[in-house]
Amino acid sequence: MRSQLVLLLTLIACGVISTFATGMNPYYYDILVGIGINIILATGLNLVNGYTGQFSLGHAGFMAVGAYGSSWLTLSYGYILGSSSIAITTGYVIALLLGGIGAALAGLIVGIPSLRLRGDYLAIVTLGFNEIIKGIIQNCEALGAQRGLGGMVLHTNFFWTFAFAALTVYVVVSLVNSTYGRGFLAVKDDEIAAEAMGINTTKYKVLAFVLAAFFAGIAGGLYAHFKQFIHPEGFNFIKSVDIVVMVILGGMGSTVGVCLAAVLLTILPEFLRKVSHYEWLPDWFRHVAENRMILYSLLLIILMLTRPQGLFGVRLARKK
């Protein structure tokens, strides 16, 4: 009951803040919405990578399905419910949800190999699915092929982003803390033992993929209707790594940690961009600061060598 109340209060707060947020500096507003979208992505992926222990490297692919799916819907059928603002907003939310469902279906397909594969193989297969989704979009004329898709109406605002972020966090937290959802942790700790205890590991693994994909699809829809232009290259391997880094830095299996990491890693590139303009810093330092991927990769290596559980996570069991 308490968590539902918190969710409700958060939603109300989002609505209130949203009415004031329109007058904000657009640059900060952009970062703020980016934070919300990244929280949705990272919290969703945490369910797969963190709680269930299935390493997925293709999260951007699901985001792409949601982004393209919902954009195609609003572009083609945006005025089907009428042209009043309420009708258009309803259409937008329905398009978001349908995009999420489309991504969830993709997640179902990707979840099936996870029944037979684990670890490195699963990582590569999910990466492969990401490339395949990208490849299909690149060859689909209705989705703009390699030119990208534009012309979406700006619908996404502070309210929708953070309402969905709060909903994602709520669903993931209450699911994992329920008796039912403990199965996710059991799958992570020891799949064979979990199976022996009568837990249907198949169900949990597929469910984790489907839910994570659904939220990634929503995030993609939000992103598309905020930037109003999407491009297949925006949903490539690097984007997937971005999300994975958030999950790992925050600590796999810690929702609070992952949300904090999402905030931190959304702000960091912007901060580094500023740093790279400081003339008094040495040239090489400014170059490194400009390339956030160098820092991300070093961060990954150093984290794994010194603190593999992330900043807030629980240490994984030592296995031979």
Next chain:
Amino acid sequence: MLEFLQQLINGLAQGSIYALIALGYTMVFGVLRFINFAHGDVYMLGAFAGFYIGPKMLRLFGDQPGYGVLISMLLVTMILCALIGIGIEWLCYRPLRNRPKLTVLITAIGVSLFLENGGQFLFGADPKSFPEILTDRYISLPETWGRISELGIQLSAAISMLVTVILLFGLRHIVLHTKMGMAMRALSFNPVAASLMGINNSVVIAFTFGLGSALAGAAGILTSIQQPSIDPLMGISAGLKAFVAAVLGGIGNLPGAALGGILIGVIETMVVGYISPTYRDAIVFGVLILILLLKPTGLLGASEQEKV
């Protein structure tokens, strides 16, 4: 028919490169049971090593492109890449030897990203043109059945196939007929028992990394003499395809890696030639997913009992 045969020849040349890279994945997987994500980037470093060593070697040989330059460059690059491979293992993977698989996997992704972006930082992100170390020309194949005479092959492609074959037999000799090779096989079979029998696991693992990286370095040079444009991100797609090749042939299996590499090269060239270049990557990954679902041990791999 003619076009098909020509595509087949091109596919074989491309496939021999993938085969060389795939061997590194397979060997490391054999002894350590993990996929070295950074392997494709060692291939990229090989190409860049050639880019910087090439002009110096050319000067050494009196500014005359030719086989001497190529061979000496191959050797220097292979040694350099072997050292890089050993260095990566020593710095990043050795401290994690008894940690969960996931930790090593993430580290490997980190190393891969570091090499790609560090490469962009060091070498510059724009494509570079590889120095001409061999005067390339087009060889028409001998006229035996009349019509086939229109078939041909670039000299560089022919050389890279030849070098691949030589390296494959060299590797076969090392693995089957030397003490180090026997130690590698023992380690792959059972690491604990191997160390009880007096094998220094760390040395063997370092050697394996060195050997695999040397082959990747050679592949980097062989690609660059065919397609002289190199850039710091060239290792990503080549590495992934070589990995698919290793899985296709049966990961952990050396002849399988060679076979898989050649098959992937041929499939890729056929897709580009007959369907569309934009479907190239998607189809290669489609092959991977099909293989993993239908025959996870690959074409030549033996099935392995999962240890509980």
